[in-house]
Amino acid sequence: MTSMLLLVLPLLGAILCLLSWKHPRVQALIVFLTSVASALVALLTALQADLPEHYAIGAWPLPYGITLRLDGLSAIVLVLGGGVFSTATLFHYIEIQEDKSRVDPVYALAFPLALLAVNGIFLTADLFNFYVFFELLAVSSFILVMMGHRHPLEATWKYTVQSVLGSTLFLAGVGTMYGTTGELSLVTLHLAAASSATAAMPLLVFGLLLKGAVFPFHWWQPDAHAAAPTAGSVILAGLLIKVGIYGLLRLVPLFQLSRLHIIMLTIGVGSLLFGALGAWQQSDAKRLLGFSSVSQLGYIVLALGLPSVDGYAAALLFVLHHSVSKSLLFLVVGALSAEVQSTALSTLQGVGRGRPWLHLCFALGALSMAGLPPVIGFAAKISVLQAALFHERWLAAGLAALGGVFTLAYIVRLWSALFWSPPSPDVAANGRQVSSPAKLLLMAALAAALLVGTFYGRAIWQLCQSAADTALRAGVVVFQPRLAADANLGAPALVLGSKESYDGIHA
Amino acid sequence: MNLILAVAVGLLFATALFQLTSRDLFQVSLGVYLLLNASNLFLATVEGAAGVAAPFGTGDIRTADPLVQAMILTAIVISFGIATFLLLLSAALGRRRKSMDVEQLRKWRQ
Numbered sequence: 001m002t003s004m005l006l007l008v009l010p011l012l013g014a015i016l017c018l019l020s021w022k023h024p025r026v027q028a029l030i031v032f033l034t035s036v037a038s039a040l041v042a043l044l045t046a047l048q049a050d051l052p053e054h055y056a057i058g059a060w061p062l063p064y065g066i067t068l069r070l071d072g073l074s075a076i077v078l079v080l081g082g083g084v085f086s087t088a089t090l091f092h093y094i095e096i097q098e099d100k101s102r103v104d105p106v107y108a109l110a111f112p113l114a115l116l117a118v119n120g121i122f123l124t125a126d127l128f129n130f131y132v133f134f135e136l137l138a139v140s141s142f143i144l145v146m147m148g149h150r151h152p153l154e155a156t157w158k159y160t161v162q163s164v165l166g167s168t169l170f171l172a173g174v175g176t177m178y179g180t181t182g183e184l185s186l187v188t189l190h191l192a193a194a195s196s197a198t199a200a201m202p203l204l205v206f207g208l209l210l211k212g213a214v215f216p217f218h219w220w221q222p223d224a225h226a227a228a229p230t231a232g233s234v235i236l237a238g239l240l241i242k243v244g245i246y247g248l249l250r251l252v253p254l255f256q257l258s259r260l261h262i263i264m265l266t267i268g269v270g271s272l273l274f275g276a277l278g279a280w281q282q283s284d285a286k287r288l289l290g291f292s293s294v295s296q297l298g299y300i301v302l303a304l305g306l307p308s309v310d311g312y313a314a315a316l317l318f319v320l321h322h323s324v325s326k327s328l329l330f331l332v333v334g335a336l337s338a339e340v341q342s343t344a345l346s347t348l349q350g351v352g353r354g355r356p357w358l359h360l361c362f363a364l365g366a367l368s369m370a371g372l373p374p375v376i377g378f379a380a381k382i383s384v385l386q387a388a389l390f391h392e393r394w395l396a397a398g399l400a401a402l403g404g405v406f407t408l409a410y411i412v413r414l415w416s417a418l419f420w421s422p423p424s425p426d427v428a429a430n431g432r433q434v435s436s437p438a439k440l441l442l443m444a445a446l447a448a449a450l451l452v453g454t455f456y457g458r459a460i461w462q463l464c465q466s467a468a469d470t471a472l473r474a475g476v477v478v479f480q481p482r483l484a485a486d487a488n489l490g491a492p493a494l495v496l497g498s499k500e501s502y503d504g505i506h507a
Numbered sequence: 508m509n510l511i512l513a514v515a516v517g518l519l520f521a522t523a524l525f526q527l528t529s530r531d532l533f534q535v536s537l538g539v540y541l542l543l544n545a546s547n548l549f550l551a552t553v554e555g556a557a558g559v560a561a562p563f564g565t566g567d568i569r570t571a572d573p574l575v576q577a578m579i580l581t582a583i584v585i586s587f588g589i590a591t592f593l594l595l596l597s598a599a600l601g602r603r604r605k606s607m608d609v610e611q612l613r614k615w616r617q
Contacts, residue, residue: 153599175550176553
């Protein structure tokens with residue numbers, strides 16, 4: 001039931017947004033409250049014990065109905081999604097309050113729609129619905145990018161074409177999957193697909209990688225990050241590119257193929273090295289952070305090529321850490337660049353001098369991103385390395401360590417440009433402004449989240465491990481695939497057991 | 508029947524990819540629309556493969572696989588929306604930049 005609430009809440013927010021079209025402040029407030037409500041519902045659900053929860057919409061049983069499934073992995077990413085959306089929409093609200101400049105109402109509407117799509121993706125137990133929600137997310141994020149200031153139309157155009165290529169591949173993969181196995185439910189696919197659906201595998205995996213902005217397919221992403229308004233960048237970096245990763249977390253265990261693992265390792269290593277080198281070359285702060293996302297996603301894809309609980313848990317921990325730290329860095333850079341009306345590093349020189357609190361927030365995010373102890377980013381990076389060593393992928397582990405050095409290099413470059421170097425003429429002319437306490441408080445909250453993650457690292461790691469276990473284990477909880485005629489149209493019966501017992505039901 | 512569909516899907520994909528290599532924003536948008544439709548038609552070819560029988564209308568009536576029909580219908584709506592969005596975006600870009608050349612995208616960025 002709560003899973004349905006997670007879909008209804010954003011939809012309600014979107015409707016209220018439409019009703020308050022002429023009042024941007026009310027809209028911003030509605031959008032923020034929707035995100036917070038969704039985050040709270042997700043958190044309460046995650047804390048209750050009886051997961052996984054299944055919900056059949058309209059009480060239609062499996063082969064016909066649409067089912068939602070909320071398990072340990074969904075719960076974690078749902079809470080993360082709610083958190084990222086609350087942050088971004090609160091930032092949007094603060095900006096609207098401070099700045100009375102005209103803002104398009106469509107921009108505010110895109111937030112609840114994207115939230116609906118993200119919640120739907122994390123909840124759905126059906127490949128085709130995954131595709132539908134994926135497209136909804138894509139369209140709402142086009143709007144988020146398009147409302148930016150820095151050549152947004154060009155960035156959106158590139159993003160749209162790339163996104164369509166990804167979804168075409170994914171849809172073809174869904175079709176192939178249905179053609180070969182006759183199943184689309186992620187729950188039953190665990191049992192049916194592994195051996196027979198190798199034709200669908202490259203289509204689905206490369207479709208998700210195209211959407212996820214990983215190395216050979218990353219070319220839209222830094223532009224989109226640079227073009228989008230700060231709140232949109234937070235959604236893009238914190239959540240949107242992670243959705244492709246979430247799909248991989250769900251799909252890669254279906255195909256236990258060593259070839260696929262080699263592909264993931266190769267793409268991961270390529271992405272983390274190329275992204276880091278690209279970030280080093282950038283002269284624009286937001287583009288630098290965009291390339292940094294390409295690089296950090298490389299670690300996650302690398303970890304997905306290590307098919308064990310530890311490898312998947314490392315990937316999940318990395319997703320959590322990267323969402324929070326990258327959002328924090330985008331907020332700091334966004335707040336600083338708003339003062340000089342530019343994101344170019346040369347203009348931003350020394351803009352953060354003499355601001356201890358902003359500096360502290362940035363330092364926490366940067367340390368976590370660079371993977372230096374004791375912040376949670378260190379734990380995430382070291383767990384990826386450990387998993388790689390455990391699987392005896394020596395080359396991948398070595399190159400990942402090398403990527404860590406590159407990461408440190410470009411982070412220090414950004415850090416010194418923003419906070420250490422002498423002020424540029426623009427900054428000096430602008431004088432020192434006091435950034436708003438509300439924004440500072442928001443950044444402090446994210447920094448505090450990083451600190452909490454650091455102190456409760458072990459507990460979070462255990463959570464990730466149990467979620468990774470859910471993703472990896474095949475066919476533990478299975479819907480009874482009975483026809484509508486002989487099943488009572490109530491909640492579908494749950495069958496606990498292994499593949500054998502499932503076959504028994506069929507016979 | 509399946510052969511005709513397979514050839515049609517192949518032709519659509521080929522034409523779409525050819526269009527995507529064009530330098531004109533409008534041509535690329537059309538290529539994207541063709542690509543989306545190619546994948547929709549591809550869905551039609553998986554129809555009737557292994558799967559569960561239709562829930563209603565059993566016995567001697569031969570029915571098409573309803574699940575695939577529903578999927579194609581949904582995918583058509585989505586591809587229509589996205590194609591419209593991309594066409595409008597291309598038009599807005601062309602009007603703002605006074606050119607429809609894809610290569611210009613790179614120059615405008617600087």
